[in-house]
Amino acid sequence: MNAFTIAQTEPGRRARLGKLHTAHGTALTPAFMPVGTRGCVKGILPQTLRETGAQIMLSNTYHLLLRPGVDIVESLGGLHRFTAWDGPILTDSGGYQVFSLSSLNRVGEDGVEFASHIDGRPIFLNAEIATRIQNRLGADIIMCFDECTPYPCETERIEKAVERTVRWARQCKESHDNPRQMLFGIIQGGVDLSLRDRCLDALIPMDFDGYAVGGLSVGEGHEAMIRTVAHTAAGLPESKPRYLMGVGMPVDIVAAVRAGVDMFDCVLPSRNGRNGFAFTENGAIRLRNSIHGSDPDPIERDCPCPTCRNFSRSAIRHFFNVGEMLGPILATIHNLTYYQRLMTRIRDRIADGSFGVWSEEFIRTRKPNGIEENES
Amino acid sequence: MNAFTIAQTEPGRRARLGKLHTAHGTALTPAFMPVGTRGCVKGILPQTLRETGAQIMLSNTYHLLLRPGVDIVESLGGLHRFTAWDGPILTDSGGYQVFSLSSLNRVGEDGVEFASHIDGRPIFLNAEIATRIQNRLGADIIMCFDECTPYPCETERIEKAVERTVRWARQCKESHDNPRQMLFGIIQGGVDLSLRDRCLDALIPMDFDGYAVGGLSVGEGHEAMIRTVAHTAAGLPESKPRYLMGVGMPVDIVAAVRAGVDMFDCVLPSRNGRNGFAFTENGAIRLRNSIHGSDPDPIERDCPCPTCRNFSRSAIRHFFNVGEMLGPILATIHNLTYYQRLMTRIRDRIADGSFGVWSEEFIRTRKPNGIEENES
Numbered sequence: 001m002n003a004f005t006i007a008q009t010e011p012g013r014r015a016r017l018g019k020l021h022t023a024h025g026t027a028l029t030p031a032f033m034p035v036g037t038r039g040c041v042k043g044i045l046p047q048t049l050r051e052t053g054a055q056i057m058l059s060n061t062y063h064l065l066l067r068p069g070v071d072i073v074e075s076l077g078g079l080h081r082f083t084a085w086d087g088p089i090l091t092d093s094g095g096y097q098v099f100s101l102s103s104l105n106r107v108g109e110d111g112v113e114f115a116s117h118i119d120g121r122p123i124f125l126n127a128e129i130a131t132r133i134q135n136r137l138g139a140d141i142i143m144c145f146d147e148c149t150p151y152p153c154e155t156e157r158i159e160k161a162v163e164r165t166v167r168w169a170r171q172c173k174e175s176h177d178n179p180r181q182m183l184f185g186i187i188q189g190g191v192d193l194s195l196r197d198r199c200l201d202a203l204i205p206m207d208f209d210g211y212a213v214g215g216l217s218v219g220e221g222h223e224a225m226i227r228t229v230a231h232t233a234a235g236l237p238e239s240k241p242r243y244l245m246g247v248g249m250p251v252d253i254v255a256a257v258r259a260g261v262d263m264f265d266c267v268l269p270s271r272n273g274r275n276g277f278a279f280t281e282n283g284a285i286r287l288r289n290s291i292h293g294s295d296p297d298p299i300e301r302d303c304p305c306p307t308c309r310n311f312s313r314s315a316i317r318h319f320f321n322v323g324e325m326l327g328p329i330l331a332t333i334h335n336l337t338y339y340q341r342l343m344t345r346i347r348d349r350i351a352d353g354s355f356g357v358w359s360e361e362f363i364r365t366r367k368p369n370g371i372e373e374n375e376s
Numbered sequence: 377m378n379a380f381t382i383a384q385t386e387p388g389r390r391a392r393l394g395k396l397h398t399a400h401g402t403a404l405t406p407a408f409m410p411v412g413t414r415g416c417v418k419g420i421l422p423q424t425l426r427e428t429g430a431q432i433m434l435s436n437t438y439h440l441l442l443r444p445g446v447d448i449v450e451s452l453g454g455l456h457r458f459t460a461w462d463g464p465i466l467t468d469s470g471g472y473q474v475f476s477l478s479s480l481n482r483v484g485e486d487g488v489e490f491a492s493h494i495d496g497r498p499i500f501l502n503a504e505i506a507t508r509i510q511n512r513l514g515a516d517i518i519m520c521f522d523e524c525t526p527y528p529c530e531t532e533r534i535e536k537a538v539e540r541t542v543r544w545a546r547q548c549k550e551s552h553d554n555p556r557q558m559l560f561g562i563i564q565g566g567v568d569l570s571l572r573d574r575c576l577d578a579l580i581p582m583d584f585d586g587y588a589v590g591g592l593s594v595g596e597g598h599e600a601m602i603r604t605v606a607h608t609a610a611g612l613p614e615s616k617p618r619y620l621m622g623v624g625m626p627v628d629i630v631a632a633v634r635a636g637v638d639m640f641d642c643v644l645p646s647r648n649g650r651n652g653f654a655f656t657e658n659g660a661i662r663l664r665n666s667i668h669g670s671d672p673d674p675i676e677r678d679c680p681c682p683t684c685r686n687f688s689r690s691a692i693r694h695f696f697n698v699g700e701m702l703g704p705i706l707a708t709i710h711n712l713t714y715y716q717r718l719m720t721r722i723r724d725r726i727a728d729g730s731f732g733v734w735s736e737e738f739i740r741t742r743k744p745n746g747i748e749e750n751e752s
Contacts (some may be wrong), residue, residue, distance in 0.1 A: 040702045041692065043419070045682060066693040072670050076690055082670075084686035294448050306421060310460035314452055318415065318444040325701050326416045 002182050002209065004029075004241045004262075010355055014233065014260035017350045018243055020334075022088040022140035023180045027055035027285065029241065029262040030350075032253065032343045033090060034270060034336050041081045041270055041336070043329040046084045052333060053340030054177045056088040056141075058265045061134055062097035066118050070136050072260040073233060078138030090265070091139040092245075093172075095146045096214075107147075109164070127171035143170040143212065146186040149218040158190040161215075166202040166269045173206050182209035184243060190215055191224045193231045198234040210241035213261070217247045222367065226250065230259040250279070250342055251366040254359050257346055269339045273332035276320050280338070285313075287331055292317040305337035377557050378585065380405075380617045380638075386731055390597035390609065390636035393726045394470065396432075396617055398464040400456060400557040403431035404636040405617065406726075408629065408719045410712050411645060414439045415459045417646055418713070419705040422460045429716030432464040434544075434641045437510055438473035442494050446512050447456060454514030466641070467515040468621070469506045469548075469562075471522045485540070511554040520548040522562040527595040534566040538561075539590075542578040549582050558585035560619060566591055567600045569607045569682075576611040586617040589637070592745065593622045598743065601628065604637040626655070626718055627742040633722055645715045649708035652696050656714070662687075663707055668693040681713035684716050685748035738752060 002021065009016040018029040032055040034041050034049065041049055041057070047324045049057065064073060076082045079089050100105070102123075103116040111126025126143040134142035145168045165188045177315070185208035189195035201210065213232045216225045225247070233242050233256075243263035244256050253264050265294040269279065276287040278299045285292075285299065298308035307316070307330040319327030349355035384393040394405040408539060409432040410417050417425055417433070425433065450457045455465050474480070478490040478499075487502025503521040510518035513706065521544045523537040541564045552559045561584035565571035579587065589608045592601045601623070609618050609632075617637035620632050629640050645655065653665040654675045661675065662667075672686035675692070683692070683706040695703030725731035 038698050039691065040700055043685060043701045043705065045424075045702070045705070046686065048421075049684060063698075067698050068690070069668070072690060072694075074686055075670050084691070108448050138736055216575075246447070260685055293444070294451050296452050306423060310422065312452055312458070314444070314448060315415065315458050315460070318448075318458075322414050322439075322443050325419045325705075326421070329419065329701075355514070357491050 002180070003189040004239065006239070008350060010350055010353060013258070013356055015346075015350050015355050015359070016260065016262070017335065017347055018241065018262055020088070021261070022182065024086060024088045024140050025055075027088055029345050030253075030257045030343055031055055031263050032339045033058045033265040034339075035060075036083065036085070037266055037267075038067070039079070041332070042274060043325060043332055044336070046086075046272075048306070048333060049336070051085070051233065053080045053344065054087075054336060056087045056090055056263075057083070058090045058092070059083065059137075059139065060094070060097060061091045061130065061137065062094035062101070064091075064137060065094060065123070065133060066116050073309050074136045078220060080138065089139040090141040091134050091137055091143065091374070093134065093143045093145040094125055095130070096148050096246075098125060099148055109167070121260045127168035128175040131175040131183075132174045132177070135176065135181065138178070138239065139181065140182060141182045141210070142176075143184050144186050144208075146188055146214055148188065148215045148218070149190050151190065154191055155192060155195075158188075158192055160193055162188050162195050162199045165291075166199060169203055169206060169208075170283050173208070184208055184210040184212050184241075186212045186214040186245070187232050187236075188215045189232075191220050191228050193228065196232045197235065200232065202238060204235075208240070210243060211236045212243040212245050214245045216244065217252070217266075222252060226255045226259065228293065229256050229261060233260040236260075250339075251363055253342065254346065254362050254366075257355075258359050264284065269335035270332045273335040274328040276327070278331050278333060279335050287313065287316050287327070288320050289317070299331075299334050300338070303334065303337060303341070305334050307331070307334040307337075310328070378556070380615065382588065386729060387724055389634070389721075389732055391633050391726050391731050391735070392636065392638065393723055394617065394638055396464070396638070398558065400516050401431075401675070403464055404723060406633045406670075406719055406722050407431055407639050408715045409434045409639065409641040410715075411436075411641055411643045412459065412461070414443070415455070417708070418650060419701060419713070420646075422462075424682070425461065425712070426463070428712040429720065430463075431711065432466055432639075433459070433461045434466045435513075435515065436469035436470070436473060437467045437506065437513065438477070439466075440513060441470060441499070441509060442492050442609075446509050450514070456514065464517065465515040466517040467510050467513055468520065468545045469510065469519045469521040470501055472508065472524050472622075474501060485543070485612060503544035504551040507548045507551040507559075508553070511552065511557065514554070515557065517558045517560060517586070518552075519560050520545045520562050520584075521583045522564055522590055524564065524594070525566050527566065529566055531568060531571075534564075534568055534571055536553075538564050538571050538575045542575060545579055545582060545584075549584070552731060554642055554703070560584055560586040560588050560617075560718055562590040562621070563608050563612075564589045564591045565608075567596050567604050569604065572604065573611065574606045576608065580611075584616070586619060586622050588619040590615040590621045592620065593624050593628070593642075598628060598631070602631045602635065605632050605637060609636040612636075617645045626715075627739055629718065630722065630738050633726075633731075635734050640680040642747060644677045645711035646708045649711040652703070652707060654707050654714075657713050657724065663692050663703070664696050665693075675707075675710050675733060676714070679709050679710065679713060679717070683707070712718065
């Protein structure tokens with residue numbers, strides 16, 4: 001329990017196959033974690049989420065803190081019971097949402113005071129509180145409270161965020177009080193490689209159970225993201241799981257696995273699904289498009305998901321057109337399955353030694369598409 | 377195929393246990409048919425609908441005619457393929473919606489011209505067209521085009537509606553052109569028993585595959601409804617299935633089974649579920665109510681549905697509160713399961729000869745509650 005074992009590393013390369021052992025089961029890595037912001041992936045039952053191949057669900061501390069509140073989740077027996085997801089769960093610390101969603105009242109060395117984006121009531125968070133909250137929510141993997149900078153950003157501000165992130169990481173480590181949970185440190189530093197190094201140098205001696213690369217996928221683009229990830233991942237200890245937060249498009253994931261990343265999360269498969277975009281091997285399709293009006297084919301012919309096994313593009317388009325929630329549900333199920341099948345393919349290619357060649361081809365052929373889709 | 381067999385009738389009573397054999401399987405009766413207006417029960421995957429115990433799904437011709445249109449459903453291979461529901465399907469004729477949802481331009485002996493409630497375009501329907509449309513949609517059971525009167529209603533208007541319903545029934549029978557489908561006649565007549573008799577006398581010689589009691593649950597109340605149903609059902613041939621359209625609350629269903637009804641449909645379990653009302657043995661509960669805020673119990677303790685097996689009232693309330701569609705989905709699943717368990721109980725009680733006593737007690741204890749719930 002609470003260990004990471006590396007089964008295989010591609011000779012001469014960084015991509016690796018691993019197993020993340022948690023109090024609620026083992027996940028194969030590289031792994032993609034669907035996002036259940038407020039305790040569920042929107043519109044998806046836990047049993048359906050399991051059928052997509054998902055192994056770990058992510059939930060957002062900030063949202064759960066606002067509603068229903070930590071007391072309720074804890075009194076119900078913790079997040080697993082509350083969400084009915086009995087596999088591994090990861091919670092973020094709330095830091096990202098505090099800085100991106102709420103009105104900040106005051107950011108100081110002692111913590112952050114902000115106004116709830118629901119009802120405006122003031123809430124104070126700092127490293128210790130964010131950690132205690134996550135201890136009580138009871139996820140299997142919890143994250144340090146950090147400061148995520150936007151893009152672009154002045155060097156001085158990134159520097160300050162790195163210093164805070166380091167100081168807060170130490171406080172999180174000291175406050176952490178639940179041995180059934182793994183605590184991950186987060187490396188910040190924007191796209192400034194020397195600031196990433198400074199953060200690495202400070203956090204590695206703290207010996208976290210795993211390390212995340214934070215502050216990316218905020219507008220810097222694929223090239224800058226991958227350059228930063230490659231540099232940062234290379235500086236992380238071999239033996240610990242590496243998690244690239246909030247990423248991303250399929251091409252970003254494949255490129256980051258090449259850089260040695262083990263874990264990912266992103267709202268794209270579910271959010272794009274709700275908006276009528278479906279991922280396929282031949283690029284994204286817009287399910288509302290009239291060309292699907294009488295199309296008897298499924299979204300993707302060889303996809304084993306319940307959507308593709310049962311529904312034509314025509315029927316799914318109809319559900320979107322008339323405002324039936326089954327449209328978003330069906331597209332989300334397919335997209336989540338698409339992402340999990342991608343991860344399975346990545347793991348299979350690492351296992352049989354062909355990932356290097358396969359991933360080069362994948363990136364070469366997908367990049368333009370990928371970047372278009374990201375903007376849609 | 378296309379037959380109705382009666383397995384058992386309670387000695388000295390009208391309630392009966394039957395089997396309705398269709399081109400897509402056999403349904404045990406008395407049966408409750410959930411409503412998938414536009415090709416799906418809102419928010420529910422076909423596999424989930426099956427898990428609730430549903431045997432027959434109802435779909436609305438009027439809505440499917442407007443969007444996506446008959447051509448598309450037919451070109452995709454019919455309603456079963458389109459909806460991914462491979463069990464029996466029943467379509468109504470569209471008559472009810474024409475008279476209740478749309479702006480009528482002209483009602484004549486030749487048919488009805490109305491404006492689509494979506495885009496206002498004029499559509500003409502008559503008995504022949506409504507039947508041909510249902511032939512092409514491909515449900516297992518289709519309904520005659522009829523005129524449903526509101527409540528209260530002048531006798532003269534009901535009389536006229538009965539005359540039209542009779543004339544149209546003959547035209548439907550003549551137009552019906554798909555031997556894989558059963559065609560049901562509809563008895564109208566409001567709560568006027570002599571007009572019901574007049575409709576019965578005219579339709580029974582036409583020898584339909586089954587008969588519906590239409591025009592009820594429009595505001596006449598439980599007593600008047602059951603009085604009318606009992607009178608009408610007693611006048612229908614023993615050997616044909618009897619379907620009470622658009623009904624109803626559990627107490628209405630139990631009382632109508634006592635009167636000899638075999639089939640029901642109603643939007644209540646799904647619509648009430650979406651609105652946060654859950655049916656239980658102890659009456660309806662409002663899932664948004666703050667008393668459920670930290671309630672670790674499921675909606676109903678002995679309920680085997682995926683909602684009750686996995687989720688606390690607290691979590692479901694949270695999903696409703698934050699606007700997650702999982703709230704409506706979970707409540708709908710439970711309510712549909714509640715209705716199917718009620719039907720199973722009814723069938724079990726008829727089978728073991730205790731339905732008479734059991735149903736009296738059920739009606740005596742539920743009626744006040746039932747009527748309250750209906751109004752909420």
